[in-house]
Structures are given as C-alpha cells and as structure tokens.
Amino acid sequence: MTQFLLIIRPHLLSALAALSLIGCSTISRYDQTAYANATSAKVEALTLLDKATGIYASHREDIEAVTITLKKGYEYDRGRSLNTDSIEMWESILLEKTDDPDSGTYTRFISLWKAQGKISAAAIPGKKTRLALAFDKLITLENGKIH
Amino acid sequence: MPDFDLSQIGKDIAELATRLFQQHTQQVIADGQQFASDMQAAALELVRTRADITAAEYDDGKRDLRLLARMEGIKQRGLSKVTIDRFTNGVIDIVLEAAEAAL
Numbered sequence: 057m058t059q060f061l062l063i064i065r066p067h068l069l070s071a072l073a074a075l076s077l078i079g080c081s082t083i084s085r086y087d088q089t090a091y092a093n094a095t096s097a098k099v100e101a102l103t104l105l106d107k108a109t110g111i112y113a114s115h116r117e118d119i120e121a122v123t124i125t126l127k128k129g130y131e132y133d134r135g136r137s138l139n140t141d142s143i144e145m146w147e148s149i150l151l152e153k154t155d156d157p158d159s160g161t162y163t164r165f166i167s168l169w170k171a172q173g174k175i176s177a178a179a180i181p182g183k184k185t186r187l188a189l190a191f192d193k194l195i196t197l198e199n200g201k202i203h
Numbered sequence: 204m205p206d207f208d209l210s211q212i213g214k215d216i217a218e219l220a221t222r223l224f225q226q227h228t229q230q231v232i233a234d235g236q237q238f239a240s241d242m243q244a245a246a247l248e249l250v251r252t253r254a255d256i257t258a259a260e261y262d263d264g265k266r267d268l269r270l271l272a273r274m275e276g277i278k279q280r281g282l283s284k285v286t287i288d289r290f291t292n293g294v295i296d297i298v299l300e301a302a303e304a305a306l
Contacts, residue, residue: 080291083284141281148274158270168259178255179264182248186267189241193271193278200282202289 084139086201093129094198098191100125101162105184108165108175119166126150126162145194149187161190207305212297219293227286231279238275242268 104122107115130146133139147153152160152167165183169175175183249264256264 080295081288083281083288141277141284144277145274148270148277158266158273161267161270164263164266168263172257172259176256176260178252179257179260182245182252182264183260183267185245185248186264186271189245189271190267190274193274197278197281201285202292 081138083141084136084201086198086203087136090133090142091195091198093132094191094195097126097129098188098195101187102184105180105187108169108180109177111174112170142194142197145197149190161187207301212301215297216294219297220290223286223290234279242271
C-alpha cells in the first residue's frame with residue numbers, strides 16, 4: 057500500500073494542484089487591463105461631461121472618442137470567461153435598452169445632449185457624481201477579485 | 204505511514220469559513236452604509252437643482268438613481284462569488300497540504 061501511494065504521489069499532488077487552480081471558480085480573476093480600461097473610461101467620460109454645456113455638434117469628435125474608449129473596455133470584458141457581472145456593469149453604463157429605460161447611463165446622457173443641443177450647467181455636477189459612482193462599482197468589483 | 208488528519212482538516216476549514224465570511228459580512232455592511240450615504244447625497248443634489256434643469260435632465264437623474272441601486276446589487280453579487288471562490292480555493296489548499304503531509 058505504501059509503495060502504491062509513493063508511485064501515485066506525483067500524479068495525485070498534480071491533480072490536486074490543478075484542481076486548486078481551475079476547478080472551483082465562479083467568477084473571473086482580477087485583470088490589470090480590465091482595471092485600467094475601467095479607470096481610463098471613467099476619467100475620459102467625466103472629462104467629457106464638463107463639455108456638455110457646449111453645443112453637441114461642436115463636440116461630436118470628442119464624444120466619439122470617449123464612446124470608443126468605453127466600447128473597448130466593454131468588449132475586452134466580454135471576452136473574459138466567468139465575467140457576467142462586469143459585463144452587466146458595462147451594459148448598465150453603455151447600453152440603452154428599449155425594455156429597460158434605466159440602462160445606459162452614459163449613452164442616455166449623450167442622447168439627451170444630442171436631443172437638447174446642450175445640457176444645463178446645473179445638471180452637470182449631479183451627472184458627474186452619478187456616473188462616477190457607476191464606474192466606481194465596476195472598478196471596485198474588478199479590484200475585489202482574486203489577484 | 205501517516206493518514207489524513209481529518210479532525211485537523213475540519214478545524215482548518217471551519218476557521219477559514221469563519222474568517223472569510225465574517226470579513227465579507229463586514230464589507231457588505233460597510234458598502235451598504237456607503238451606498239445609502241451616496242444615494243442620499245445624489246438624490247439631494249438632483250432635487251436641489253430641479254428648478255435649473257430640464258424635465259428630461261431630471262428624469263435622467265431619477266433613472267440613474269434606480270440604475271445605481273441595481274449596480275450595487277450586481278457588485279455585491281460579484282463580490283459574494285469572490286468570497287465563495289476564496290473559500291473553495293482555501294479548502295483545496297487545506298486538503299492538498301494534508302495530502303502532502305500524509306504521503
């Protein structure tokens with residue numbers, strides 16, 4: 057019996073080690089690129105909001121650039137396995153859904169900017185606070201994952 | 204040849220569970236308090252500016268508040284999964300160490 061255990065020992069330990077690495081995850085591990093994507097997107101989006109008292113048409117290129125940054129972050133996270141919670145966070149920020157009028161806080165604001173031509177100065181600080189909180193939830197979740 | 208020390212494994216797993224889930228509970232409580240404070244401040248800010256913003260901007264703010272509540276739930280769901288993963292990984296580490304000691 058002892059001899060048998062000695063023979064299988066390397067295989068048993070390897071199997072247990074492999075199980076510890078891949079066997080029991082319910083959510084993706086921390087990803088430095090995903091974290092950087094989210095923090096960059098937050099900074100760029102909040103900076104853009106400061107321009108929203110100006111005419112929408114004059115800032116179309118700025119809006120496009122920031123929107124692309126956000127979409128890149130979303131697409132990166134969509135490509136990670138076991139990452140549904142972060143994807144749902146990105147969609148809450150980025151995707152306007154016809155069956156969910158609360159969704160897409162960033163894109164909803166851009167649509168409003170376009171519809172109104174410009175945003176009231178008094179509306180900007182509150183929107184920045186709320187958008188920052190939304191990004192913070194995404195960033196906190198990523199940072200809270202196993203490093 | 205030593206055997207698995209099942210009694211010690213049980214104790215180690217119990218300690219791990221107690222530590223991880225106590226930490227998680229404390230974090231959920233702290234997050235809940237912070238969330239309530241953030242929502243109160245955001246709602247007050249929105250109401251205070253109501254006379255100076257358009258109806259659509261006000262509506263956007265209300266939608267944001269509802270969305271933030273939902274996102275807090277998503278965040279907590281994700282962090283709960285992280286705690287479960289830490290626990291299961293910890294259990295495997297405990298069993299692995301016991302196996303190495305037994306062989």
